Amino acid sequence: MDKGKNKWAVLVGCNYPNTKYTLHGCINDVQAMRDLLVKKFGFDPKNINLLTDKPGSFILPTGANIMKALNRIVDQAQSGDVLYFHYSGHGTLIDKPFLPFSKEEAIVPIDFNLITNVDFRHLVNKLPKGVTFTVLSDSCHSGGLIDKEKEQIGPSNNHLHGDSSISCSKPKAIPYESVLTHLSSLSNINTTDIGTHLLEVFGADASLRFRLPHVELEFYKALKQDEGILLSGCQADETSADVISEKGEAFGAFSNAVQQVFKENSGPLTNAEVVSIARKILANQQFEQHPCLYCSDENAAATFLPQSATAASSST
Template sequence: MEKGKKLAVLVGCNYPNTKNALHGCHNDVLAMRDVLINRFRFDSKNIELLTDKPGSLVMPTGANIMKALHQMVDQAQPGDVLYFHYSGHGTLIEKPFLPFSKEEAIVPTDFNLITNVDFRYLVNRVPKGATFTVLSDSCHSGELIDKEKEQIGPSNHINEDSSPSCSKPKAIPYESVLHHLSSMTNINTTDIGTHLLQVFGADASLRFRLPRVELDFFKSLKQDEGILLSGCQTDETSADVTSEKGMAYGAFSNAVQLVFKENSGPLTNREVITLARKVLRMQQFEQHPCLYCSDENAEAAFLSQYATASPIT
């Protein structure tokens, strides 16, 4: 008998009519919604979908994404399964106080960056006995949950051939993000936090709102129930692909969905990443999905006890 609730937030950002436009992110989250319902028995009422499709009632801005995630965590009780799937651009934030050091962030439609610090804060709020799985199909997404233990990462890959020419990286360079925000504030500074605070105020990332001492205080170093499946390593890009038939999708999202289609039984988080790497290698993509979580969760079934034995039809 199943225990607890299964809750999900799915976000797909195509950035339509911009120079940063992608094409497959809406398709990624729509396909994943079907997987959650048909394979993992999520109730469609417990799946919140945010896309920047024209006409969407709730756009995937930074504030709206964080609101949805906090509401999901607020509902969580021991035994619940929480899932966040993100398909869109990622970027690396330069740390002004640590030269040559960078940290990961996803890029909502309004450029209000959501950082690895924000994900760490969310995971810290999850009650004991519940799990919070993040699947991020974005560039530079390794270590997106700050301080989570590496299970499969940079040390586990072999260099492969180049990726297909019909793909586009899901990355926005840090300089482009900074330029965009600077044009909104007209403030002459390279400190991205200054721009984000000026534009978004209390909706800006904790990374920029809290003093460094407070940030260090809540960055958990103990074992927790955060599970990150990233589309690539921190130094890599994830591909947005348009097939010869005109179908657009994220390479990692598609690989994960193929893994579930070809394997009917429960799969551990480690197996999902290992098999997704094989799919991407066969497709000649130069990206290496990673897994960050506790040892126990690495060997636990993806989305815990809710895997079923019936394949996707």
């Protein structure tokens, strides 16, 4: 699909202020992406929902608010529409209760109401025919956020090095044990089952991953190619960096690399090209994180967020 009739975006930046998990560049990431979506990709500002934990924000990026925003754009989408979700914040790995010694990915909203790969798979499964849904996750542990997508660009052992002006960086991940401890303090229940805590604290707003019986979860697995596209900030064995440069600028390394990709390339790029070029940029900056791409073969070769003719001409 090369042209979108309508374009809708949900952009989430979580800095977790006044906590021991504080990050610095996540709000800057999504504000910069909002400008890029409008100026280069032809998004109507009214169709972009920006959720951050900036002091004074009217709607905060809690798990329920993020899912409400995502369900809204999926439910109103029609054939030809382009949907985009950009997340900059912490990720975590959670234990699979039915598969010992196995883990799966989740993002961590500010209230710790985890959003899992099951939730993203459910969103993609609901898409009308002809609608694409691109997810860019600048967080650790995000490679499997859309469950069952095919790996197009993935694990690499080539850790390249180059010049860097980075003075400080921090991994964008919260350990599973820390998430469990925090939720235990909210639920006041003595158990190592994270689902019990999430259901007690968030009820119907908890992830489908914990609300549905194991048998029903099988329903959400993809059985064929679909229109989900995932760009993840790093491989499963790596961390995504939250950075403060020598100039005092704060940003997520992957989000910033994507910004640079489009500053240096005025024409349209495929999803595979965006990830490949971002990998080279991060390698030259001495980051040992390798962004990955998960989608169908067709979408790997499709244009990243197809531009309107007006936006394309104004960006050159």
